[in-house]
Amino acid sequence: MTTIAFIGLGIMGSPMAINLVKAGHTVSGYNRSPEKARPLADAGGRAAESVADAVTGAEIVALMVPDSPDVQHVLTGDDGVFAHAAPGTLVIDFSTIRPDVTRDLAAEAAGRGLRYLDAPVSGGEAGARNAALSIMVGGEPADFAAARPVFDALGRTVIHVGPSGAGQTVKAANQLVVAATIEALAEAVVFLRAYGVDLEAALDVLGGGLAGSAVLAQKRANLLGHSFEPGFRIALHDKDMGIVTSAAREAGVVLPVGALVAQLVASANASGDGALDHSALLRVVERLSGSDRP
């Protein structure tokens, strides 16, 4: 079993760290707001006092924080991982951040004798709790192999997709597809409702054919019940769409629907729905159509 530091114990990080404890690993967790470390401590982990405290003695340092600057701060800050991790430590960044930032950090890690994997996840809070995440990993094959037991304790679909940064690229593509699928379903729902169709029956048909998707299966209740407890928050998906569009620009790739969906997610966020589940894109379409829920 492995000694693991886990930095970032939020809605995703906390259940992930707990699943690592359950799998038999020794886990020291750190979170800026210390009360968020309590569930981990209750589950048998240790609440560390600082990043340095968590990292000391760890063979693997896992991160799950919101955005690129957070990862940069946790890794390169004075009290950061790079300053305190022993040579040879394997850093696994589960956060979803910009692929170019990932590549820079991986290079800096290598320069300090550390190993680095980017391993963003998909599957939301439910996936984190149920150890059913999809994990898309970029980095050296040997490091991937070494991290395999950790990944297997957290996810169901664990795939090495390429060199450093590739995990983030695949995650970006994932978020593009997810947002577009939610938006398409939201538009379909508003359309069907306007025509007075039996919406439950209609979604049954859609779900049984080529229009079927994991989004439809998992977000159906949200769309039908107009209930948007996260799940995965609009504010985070908005951040991710910023990654998608800037990464596409860097690569000279044209994403007309991706760019438009990014604007609609930004609209959800700007309209004050940032804390709702991303299925609340439905509310953007409803506002555009001047329709409120009956």
Next chain:
Amino acid sequence: MTTIAFIGLGIMGSPMAINLVKAGHTVSGYNRSPEKARPLADAGGRAAESVADAVTGAEIVALMVPDSPDVQHVLTGDDGVFAHAAPGTLVIDFSTIRPDVTRDLAAEAAGRGLRYLDAPVSGGEAGARNAALSIMVGGEPADFAAARPVFDALGRTVIHVGPSGAGQTVKAANQLVVAATIEALAEAVVFLRAYGVDLEAALDVLGGGLAGSAVLAQKRANLLGHSFEPGFRIALHDKDMGIVTSAAREAGVVLPVGALVAQLVASANASGDGALDHSALLRVVERLSGSDRP
């Protein structure tokens, strides 16, 4: 068992008519180009000489033709169904056409003592061959119940979604979702390829999480192999997106992504890819990005 006239024996209609024969029904099929009736005849059906010939003696008249004007012509023409069907005959239109045209034709049918269901399908050629279609039905519940054995011989998901026209409305919503999902995946593929990610692995991850969809499962080989034999043709999906956008306009519903995707499907059609599978939306994204397949 039932005596059925089947008008329109194309890529979809022919295997559907054959499945009705296999289910024990007596089927007279008619197609404008008579050679398309041969597979039905070989399977034990009868190749009719005309719509009138097919319709005479039929308890159920099924249609599967390309567009609104075709349905209008087959039903209301001088040699049409309405002119030759016996009172009480149940007309089932499997074609995908405009909901408002459907409602008008259903009203006219009622005026002539005929019964009418709109029953557009989803699932493509494979679904038609394997009797695995999704069928979304609009019309009277009693007529739906009467047609149930026919539907069950053709599809796996058969759902009554509302009154006359509702089937078409749901089909329009289905086509919106399918096109948007294909487009999103096409954008993801071009994005991932630009970053040199392992594309097969990446699609495995996407397919295993919230980005998973029937489109990804069924069109994956097309996208990876850049092979676009239909399946479901761009030209037909273009027609369907015209139905979606005009029906949305009629209902005062705003579909930003639907409208944009409609333009991209129109672009595929305008660029000469009308006869390819709708997964050829990938080629639109590639042209926009100035990338050809390696």
Next chain:
Amino acid sequence: MTTIAFIGLGIMGSPMAINLVKAGHTVSGYNRSPEKARPLADAGGRAAESVADAVTGAEIVALMVPDSPDVQHVLTGDDGVFAHAAPGTLVIDFSTIRPDVTRDLAAEAAGRGLRYLDAPVSGGEAGARNAALSIMVGGEPADFAAARPVFDALGRTVIHVGPSGAGQTVKAANQLVVAATIEALAEAVVFLRAYGVDLEAALDVLGGGLAGSAVLAQKRANLLGHSFEPGFRIALHDKDMGIVTSAAREAGVVLPVGALVAQLVASANASGDGALDHSALLRVVERLSGSDRP
């Protein structure tokens, strides 16, 4: 001077008919709501009792009504123009309607020995009052020449753009460009306001360079003052964008921005702003951005 029947005395038609009186023509005006004929009568025209009454004795029959079905009704109805106009009468349709409907009506007119020009206008209520409209005319050159004195009493830019229907096509293109320009300016205004820039100074710069436009010059006060008295109503522009998108679809032309702008105009309409000036597209952008006017 000419005897003219003028059907449709609304916000546009009334000042146009009055300008024809001022130019010395004999004008009989008809409007469904008879009180709308009063300004014309006060200006020296005649308020007719019916279409037939207006048309009888007229050398030219002018129409200015809202939409395709209105034109069809006024022309082909039992009390309509075609039923009462003397052979050789020149029908001039100033309405903005679908090019295909125009071509059908022109053909029907020709079959009855009537002449027909489509002559949609641009310039709004101010242009109508000040005889400063742009008029885009489709039809026979000889008919255009004959109608020239009428056009010159109404507009400043009067151009024959092609055969029957061409006027409507150019008007559709005009409405596409105008809506897109308003939308782009609306987005610029919300963007500039978010950055706390001196908005008046900023619009001065934009107006002085390549971003300058008639829209900016004429709608600047609306955008700055957030005052949206029409001008040209959103509901009419929404109708026009429906013409643009369906005409583009018919011609196999792909208009990504046109299609998206059409959705945004539809959103303005669906949100209850149909009676406001089309510069109220600003309110759609504000809603999307979650910003109200300070």
Next chain:
Amino acid sequence: MTTIAFIGLGIMGSPMAINLVKAGHTVSGYNRSPEKARPLADAGGRAAESVADAVTGAEIVALMVPDSPDVQHVLTGDDGVFAHAAPGTLVIDFSTIRPDVTRDLAAEAAGRGLRYLDAPVSGGEAGARNAALSIMVGGEPADFAAARPVFDALGRTVIHVGPSGAGQTVKAANQLVVAATIEALAEAVVFLRAYGVDLEAALDVLGGGLAGSAVLAQKRANLLGHSFEPGFRIALHDKDMGIVTSAAREAGVVLPVGALVAQLVASANASGDGALDHSALLRVVERLSGSDRP
């Protein structure tokens, strides 16, 4: 008269520097490729050997370079402006770059006792040659007043739009409006051509009404003649649209049409048209519509 260093003597910078000479100023110009300094030298300016050489003794340092990193390099590099400019020197950055980078550089300049204006321009090569640029200036009013003689030698519309960065913000808004206007006209042209309308007459009408714009006046010949010599290059407009979309994201502003137009400009660039005038957006619309120029 003033002693001016001018860094960046490209398609825009060279005629601007020459106009400063013509206005009686003493100008030392520097360009990385030294042969580009020849026209300035021929016109009576001095070709400097290095940034340091140009800056030494200058009261004003003007920059006109392509992008944010270029400005950063010229200002903050070892051989850069900040290292060699005397305290009190006024730096005027005519480049179009990110507003946030501008604000950072202005702060750094202030820390070194330098004054700083951002003064991006609009009007293209022709505007630069004819001293007819629009100049949008951000910074201290006193610095703006001091720079006035320089601005007046270069532009016709010179406006102080706010504090540091405001010039860049207004320029971003300008580029958004210009690109959207070009795209709308390009779509209109393809639409009109598909209908066989007299295109010159049609553009006359559009130009005479609410669809009229500086873009239509100045780019009409490009659109009609399908000739795309710059003018203002697609590659630069693509860079600018990246600034627009990222600045909008930073401010939480939703720009649906801006985002889509950015993708279309990116498509022009990705398709190999980066060196053409931005009116070559027409070619994107033509490719989408499968139409080549007749």
